[in-house]
Amino acid sequence: MNIEELVEAYYKNKDQEDDYVFGEELTEAIRSQHATGEIDVLKLFVELKKDSPHFFTSFYILEELVKIIDLDIYLVFDCYLHLANESGNDGASGEPKRIFINYLSTQKESFDTFFENVLKEDKYNQYLDWFLLAGYRINKQLYIEKSIELLETDNEHLLRLVIFSLSLCETISQEYIFIILKKIGKILQEESTELYLVILRFLVSVGNKDSCYETEILLLSDRILLHIDDDLIHNCACFLRFNNNNMLGELELKFIEVILRVNPNNKGTLQQIDYWLMNLVSKKEITKILDFVATFNHKNNIILDLSIFDHFSKSFFNTQETLEKLITAIFLSQNFRLIGSFYHIWNVMLHDKNNISVDINQLHSTVIHNPSLYLAKKAYSWLFIYPESMVSYIFSLLLHTKKNEQEGMKEILRYIVLNYPTLFTKYFQNHIKNNKKNKWIYDEKILIDQYLEDLNKLPKLLELHTSKENRAYRNMIWQDQVAIGFKSAHKDGFLSLISRQTILYGRGSISKVDNFPRQESVLHTMGRNTFLPMMHSLDPHGHGLILKEYKKDNCKEDL
Numbered sequence: 001m002n003i004e005e006l007v008e009a010y011y012k013n014k015d016q017e018d019d020y021v022f023g024e025e026l027t028e029a030i031r032s033q034h035a036t037g038e039i040d041v042l043k044l045f046v047e048l049k050k051d052s053p054h055f056f057t058s059f060y061i062l063e064e065l066v067k068i069i070d071l072d073i074y075l076v077f078d079c080y081l082h083l084a085n086e087s088g089n090d091g092a093s094g095e096p097k098r099i100f101i102n103y104l105s106t107q108k109e110s111f112d113t114f115f116e117n118v119l120k121e122d123k124y125n126q127y128l129d130w131f132l133l134a135g136y137r138i139n140k141q142l143y144i145e146k147s148i149e150l151l152e153t154d155n156e157h158l159l160r161l162v163i164f165s166l167s168l169c170e171t172i173s174q175e176y177i178f179i180i181l182k183k184i185g186k187i188l189q190e191e192s193t194e195l196y197l198v199i200l201r202f203l204v205s206v207g208n209k210d211s212c213y214e215t216e217i218l219l220l221s222d223r224i225l226l227h228i229d230d231d232l233i234h235n236c237a238c239f240l241r242f243n244n245n246n247m248l249g250e251l252e253l254k255f256i257e258v259i260l261r262v263n264p265n266n267k268g269t270l271q272q273i274d275y276w277l278m279n280l281v282s283k284k285e286i287t288k289i290l291d292f293v294a295t296f297n298h299k300n301n302i303i304l305d306l307s308i309f310d311h312f313s314k315s316f317f318n319t320q321e322t323l324e325k326l327i328t329a330i331f332l333s334q335n336f337r338l339i340g341s342f343y344h345i346w347n348v349m350l351h352d353k354n355n356i357s358v359d360i361n362q363l364h365s366t367v368i369h370n371p372s373l374y375l376a377k378k379a380y381s382w383l384f385i386y387p388e389s390m391v392s393y394i395f396s397l398l399l400h401t402k403k404n405e406q407e408g409m410k411e412i413l414r415y416i417v418l419n420y421p422t423l424f425t426k427y428f429q430n431h432i433k434n435n436k437k438n439k440w441i442y443d444e445k446i447l448i449d450q451y452l453e454d455l456n457k458l459p460k461l462l463e464l465h466t467s468k469e470n471r472a473y474r475n476m477i478w479q480d481q482v483a484i485g486f487k488s489a490h491k492d493g494f495l496s497l498i499s500r501q502t503i504l505y506g507r508g509s510i511s512k513v514d515n516f517p518r519q520e521s522v523l524h525t526m527g528r529n530t531f532l533p534m535m536h537s538l539d540p541h542g543h544g545l546i547l548k549e550y551k552k553d554n555c556k557e558d559l
Contacts, residue, residue, distance in 0.1 A: 006065075030068065042076070045083065046079055048086070050087065055086070059083060059099055062080070063102070066103050080103075081096075083096040084096040100130060104130070104131065111138055114131075125158060129161040133165050136169050141173075144172060144173075144176050145176075152183075163198045163199055167204075167205040177206060180202075181220065184220060187199070188223050193232065196227060197232065200221060200236075204247065217251065218248075228261060230269070233258055233263075233266075234266065237276065240273075260292075274312050275311060277289060277292075277309055286325060287329075293338055305341070307345050307347070313348060323356060324357055324358070329362060332368065332371075336552060339378070346382075354388065354389045355388060356383075356393045363397075363400060370405045372398075373405040376397050378551070380394060381547045384419075388423065391427055392427065394416070413444055415543075417448050
């Protein structure tokens, strides 16, 4: 009999009754041969290596075997321990532990004796949490009392295992909880990061199940959170990620305060924060997200690049509703750094085809003066390079514009016409043209069209459109004036204090003739050009200044 035979039989008959999971014939053969000592079933598994094709399947094969034959608990433990150690850091490495605990919980008659022996032998008590978790299933009250007794041990490793197992116990009576919390208060006098982390895990577990211990939990957690290091920050991020549904509100705020100190180089911790933020998006806890980012920016005096949080960035765009709620909330925060942090996400994830509308509920509930005009300025400036998103958002605001906001909105509409005339026409026809309530927009459209039409009729004025020859001649005069100025400055001005060096680059300064050594050859000046940035060419309407002004309008937390 070999492992391949067992695997084949297992997959063939695993849907059968438990008594014949390997098929009736093979099951009876295993029982009889084991009883007579002809086969050593456990030896098949103790010799297995991780690179075996049936290694991970063997977990479940052994789980079924221990149900149909009587085996020594110690030998079964050794077997599962081998499988767990051989698994290493694989994602399935916890399976041997889970299966062995299930097996132990069925050994009710012999378990008490086995547990007493475990405490006496170092080989076994290093895995004390395995045995305590099985004990809680067999006789919860008895083994919780044993756990409380073990909290008096001086062995820190055993102490951590006991507290860890208590954190996994589903229900513990209120009387025992208070006793454990009192003992933990004494244990905290010892300074040990690993001990602090497992105690914090227990406190989170207890707080998730019942808020009546909140005062004691917060007092104990405060003592632990005084000793902040990278491990503690990482674990707080993990607690937030995996316990964000039931965690005590005050405890959650304390953990958020801790993770604000994350080291940007700790990628593992950043990944946990990423998943936590993603969970907040799915729960639509927008305020909590914005508060975290704003506080992080303020404490570190930076604009956090949120694109480092890959899963969070993608969840931002999960649904149209989520996207619109978040963008509206971000703009309404009036926080320049906060908007800048999310702008990094838009640069990576936002596509020009994203049509966005304002979140009406937030628009009507905000206390900002002239909210439609304020949001239109933010959308125009921050989303300018995504014209479809920008124009769609602004046009959704037009339907809710108050009379005292109309002049400001007209200004923004003119900028849209100048930069994206096709999009303006498209959205005007789809959203405004037949809407009598927005007659002021229709009137403004007529004025803009008339202005552009009149402008096209004007003859080209030479004063405004000089010839290329004239512009080239003017540039030559300017370059000569600059050359004279530099020469004068080098001779008598402040530039005379600075040493001057001409750097020649390229192969022109060195020539090689036949087999002679390299010789320097004189380079002759062919010409000189000076290029100056011309803002009237790069930004003919001063548009960059307008975008900057709109971005900072009515915002705080400027850099």
